[in-house]
Amino acid sequence: MKPFPKIRFRLAVLVVCAGAVALVALAAVSVVQVIRGDTSSIVDRPVHARTLKQGFSILSQRHSNKCGLRPESLDSVATNGRLQGSCCSPMKFSHYTEQLSGLAQYASMTEIPQNPYDVSVRLAKRLTSYSDRIKLTAQQQTTYDQAVKLADEHGPCCCHCWRWTAFEGQAKYLITRRQFDANQIAHTWDLEDGCGGA
Numbered sequence: 643m644k645p646f647p648k649i650r651f652r653l654a655v656l657v658v659c660a661g662a663v664a665l666v667a668l669a670a671v672s673v674v675q676v677i678r679g680d681t682s683s684i685v686d687r688p689v690h691a692r693t694l695k696q697g698f699s700i701l702s703q704r705h706s707n708k709c710g711l712r713p714e715s716l717d718s719v720a721t722n723g724r725l726q727g728s729c730c731s732p733m734k735f736s737h738y739t740e741q742l743s744g745l746a747q748y749a750s751m752t753e754i755p756q757n758p759y760d761v762s763v764r765l766a767k768r769l770t771s772y773s774d775r776i777k778l779t780a781q782q783q784t785t786y787d788q789a790v791k792l793a794d795e796h797g798p799c800c801c802h803c804w805r806w807t808a809f810e811g812q813a814k815y816l817i818t819r820r821q822f823d824a825n826q827i828a829h830t831w832d833l834e835d836g837c838g839g840a
Contacts, residue, residue: 688724688760688762689701689726689757689760694735694738694739694742695735697757698733698735698738701726701727701733701757701759701760702727702728702732702733703727704726704727704759705726705727706719706723706724706725706726706727707725707726707727707728707729707759707761707805707836708729708803709729709730709801709803710803711725711803711804712803712804713770713773713803713804713807713808715804716763716766716767716770716804717767719763721763721764721767722762722763722764723762723763724760724761724762724763725760725761725762725763725766725804726759726760726761727759728759728836728837728838728839729803729805729836729837729838730800730837730838730839731837731838731839732838732839733759733838733839734838734839737839738759741758741833741834741835742756742757744829744833745757745758745833745834748830751820752765753765753768753769753812753815753816754812754816754830754834755834758833758834758835758836759836761836766804766808769807769808769809769811769812769815770804770807770808770811771811772811772812772814772815773807773808773810773811773814774811775811776811776814776815776818778814778817778818782814782817782818785817785822785823785824785827786813786814786817786824786827788824789813789824789825789827789828789831790828792824792825792828793827793828793831793832794828794831794832794835795831795832795835795837797810797831798810798812798813798831799831799835799836799837800835800837805834805836809831809834812830813827813830813831816830
């Protein structure tokens, strides 16, 4: 007798069955995520590109960064997810490189994202919490108000979405903990603009 063909057949059946189970499980997870509206956790991963051009090409096709995403809606997004892409206008490569170059000077500050088109949900939630938790003195509020007037968008963002609240909280942190002045806050906001275009 030659038992090897039977053994090989059984192994093949087991491999096929295991593969089928894995596919069903993956499909089930994806369906649940879509039902919950958490599509960002399916496709949006941290971008690790070899060149700026490659990173730009990837992020310009992502759309989990939305104008309609409210601060309170961040809780519905996976904590390890990403908010990627531009929310209003198509991204422009020349402006993208200028932003990343400018933000590089703040690499040691974890409160400032290194890429405005690829922000972790975890950081967005932390910055948003600062908006309510950190209280400004009268002098610090004057600094903030001056920054609003100086910023290109006349505030942390062009609309009152999650970015506005997050970068409002960020500004409060930078003013109270890092002693940023109005010009520094406005410049940081301009570099972090995630609306695209420019």
